[in-house]
Amino acid sequence: MSSSECFENPPTLLISTSNGVGTVQDVGGLKSYVTGSPHSKRAILFASDALGYETPKLRKLAAADQYLVVVPDFFYGDPSYPNNPDRDEWLKAHNTDKGHEDAKQVVAALKSKGLSAIGASGFCWGGNVVIKLAGSTDIQAAVVLHPGRVTDEDINEVKVPIAILGAEMDKIAPQEHIKHLGEILSAKSEIDSLVKIFPGVAHGWTVRYNDEDPFAVKSAEESHLDLINWFTKYVK
Template sequence: MSSSQCFDNPPSLSSTCGAGTVQELGGLQTYVTGPPHSKLAILLISDVFGYEAPNLRKLADKVAAAGFLVVVPDFFFGDPIIKLDDPHFDTDTWFKAHNTDKGREDAKAVIAALKSRGVSAIGAAGFCWGGMVVVKLASSTDMIQAAVVLHPGPITEDEIDDVKVPIAILGAESDHIFPAEQLKKYGEKLSVKSELDSFVKIFPGVAHGWTVRYNVEDESAVKSAEEAHLDTLNWFTKYVK
């Protein structure tokens, strides 16, 4: 598949999209890109649409260009959601099979595999469903050293209270899943934790999913997504070292 097909709208999903390769890591098929012997790794955890999403792989390649080994595992084992609005699709059953607690355990296996390769510091970024997994990982300094959550899923106050690593949360002005007002509230909770650096930002004029599900032909959408990508990269550059 050509690179142009990777960024069609809607995109044609293919494991051949991106500059990296698909390998097995921690028991999961994983898109791997960047310097293979880097001691610094970034784990990207997709939203429900899965690890083959072309814009997600494009972001992985961008982060890898900064010197990180970047891994994007298939947490859904070949079973991503294709269309949420399909009346024949049983959403409840899917979310039970692919719950975020299981995601956390699968992520731990990936992290262990990275450490066995000599990786000494790991950052994790998650999108919606993936952000919920990242927040769970952020409750322990043994797993990751920094976290970024982009357009979060329904994370709880208790999960925010449990965060123990530097965390950035990037949200959309218009988000039916995680409203901006809720993000502001969580930002205030994080800001009083003097022992923990945090960064909360609400992007104007965008909706849930804007960082990975944007139309590449929409100049404004691309600009907003790239701003979030830069914030993500800057956070990891600061704390994953």
């Protein structure tokens, strides 16, 4: 998954943990940004891209009244940064297999608190973590947005309804490959799936868009609506 696209278009600021929207809590042993409804029996786990759990647009997207939303710090205070010359070493230190194990701990912790239905959504690095989660029935549904490099084997293991939202101009996950993954999913008649390619956008468009670009904002908002609709349908 090592590519400069994973580390481009950084956030211009980080959200303070005291902004009144959410709080930082320990969930399953990981520092996590928690927002949404504290009384909900339904939860959504967000797995961030390489820039980490503090990025503003990710936290803005996490605000959902009908769910408890948890955004863990899978990088333990060590997110990457734009144009990181040591990105290969960073990815070795923060591989998605470890992210998957950590995510399972978070899901288990949520279930221990009485959460009865859990969905998971991942972006780039986090998309690969969520696809691994979707290989079990620990979660009820998954949404993956501009993932890293996903293999046929990963998709063959999927056991829950999954939506994959790709970008027309994505070098990491080219639209041809995303469509190929969709063909594999279509053959799994027991699992509902959605594969959608967004025109005119590149890797990271859902959480690293330019607020001054109306087309970029519209495309991101459409992907956010798709995400919400998928979870509304399957995380009940």
